[in-house]
Amino acid sequence: MEVSVEQSKTIQTRLVLPSDTNHLGTIFGGTVLAYIDEIAAISAMRHARKAVVTVSIDKVDFISSAKVGDILKLEAFVYSTGRTSMKVFVKVETEDLFTGEHHLTTTCFLTMVAIDQNKKPTPVPKVIISEQEEQIVQLYQQNKRNNKA
Numbered sequence: 001m002e003v004s005v006e007q008s009k010t011i012q013t014r015l016v017l018p019s020d021t022n023h024l025g026t027i028f029g030g031t032v033l034a035y036i037d038e039i040a041a042i043s044a045m046r047h048a049r050k051a052v053v054t055v056s057i058d059k060v061d062f063i064s065s066a067k068v069g070d071i072l073k074l075e076a077f078v079y080s081t082g083r084t085s086m087k088v089f090v091k092v093e094t095e096d097l098f099t100g101e102h103h104l105t106t107t108c109f110l111t112m113v114a115i116d117q118n119k120k121p122t123p124v125p126k127v128i129i130s131e132q133e134e135q136i137v138q139l140y141q142q143n144k145r146n147n148k149a
């Protein structure tokens, strides 16, 4: 069975609150990672239509910070599949509530594994990805300095 990238595309929006931030008023990296882990799991479950676990956070780049009052927009999709594993790309942007300005803040690549009732790895459908989507993933896999735009 094959499934398009569209099936796993997931978007979440969150507000950065004072309790999410450090003494500089910017968000904790661990808080962003928790959001990323959650959206990656939702995205992988949408792809597999099965329960999943995070097996690896392969790469994470914190490119710029988010401050109290910013809106965080997270986007995730499955871009590659193995037999039981799925590679998920997550992009996080901030939106300034007052100016509407967007900034890329974090990119992350994770591996999720589908599990059965016995918590053992179980097969997932193959993902169908377009050339354009593949290029987007490759762009973000390059050095974080290239992603600042």
Ligand SMILES: CC(C)(COP(=O)(O)OP(=O)(O)OC[C@H]1O[C@@H](n2cnc3c(N)ncnc32)[C@H](O)[C@@H]1OP(=O)(O)O)[C@@H](O)C(=O)NCCC(=O)NCCS
Pocket (backbone or CB within 6 Å): 053, 054, 055, 056, 081, 082, 083, 084, 085, 086, 111, 113, 115, 119, 120, 121
């Ligand atoms: C995920 C888990 C079920 C895999 O069990 P396992 O016995 O290692 O299974 P396998 O060796 O058959 O690997 C299953 C798949 O995971 C992949 N995998 C395993 N470890 C990996 C790693 N560190 N990085 C990337 N992929 C990994 C394998 O390549 C395989 O992929 P494929 O089927 O697409 O080829 C097991 O490691 C586990 O339960 N881990 C804890 C997960 C968890 O609780 N996460 C929450 C955060 S603590």
